[in-house]
Amino acid sequence: MDARSIASRLKSYFKSIEDRSVSERQAQREMASIEAVVPNSKFTDIVFYGERHRTFDEMAGEALERERVYARDGSEGLARRIREQLEQAIADPANTEPYSIIARESLERLHRELDPN
Numbered sequence: 825m826d827a828r829s830i831a832s833r834l835k836s837y838f839k840s841i842e843d844r845s846v847s848e849r850q851a852q853r854e855m856a857s858i859e860a861v862v863p864n865s866k867f868t869d870i871v872f873y874g875e876r877h878r879t880f881d882e883m884a885g886e887a888l889e890r891e892r893v894y895a896r897d898g899s900e901g902l903a904r905r906i907r908e909q910l911e912q913a914i915a916d917p918a919n920t921e922p923y924s925i926i927a928r929e930s931l932e933r934l935h936r937e938l939d940p941n
Contacts, residue, residue, distance in 0.1 A: 830884035875913035
């Protein structure tokens with residue numbers, strides 16, 4: 825699946841939630857089916873806990889890029905990419921407060937995942 829298809833499905837997912845045209849269970853299944861296309865990207869983190877605002881196309885593109893990083897560099901490479909993005913978001917004075925908070929919390933969570941001791 826390409827970025828445009830993922831973005832389209834994601835947009836449809838949010839529209840169906842907004843319109844309340846699907847049940848919560850159906851919405852969860854739709855998100856799971858999108859995640860299945862990009863299983864190593866931490867897709868829900870991109871969508872719901874992003875370190876900055878992203879369009880649907882940007883979310884899809886980031887998910888696919890994370891899949892490429894994972895395929896090339898494994899989970900360590902993916903963690904490195906995510907850490908760098910979070911650190912950049914924290915350091916960016918133009919980033920809004922909610923996204924900065926999310927970035928700091930996500931970075932703390934990433935550190936705990938990598939070193940649980």
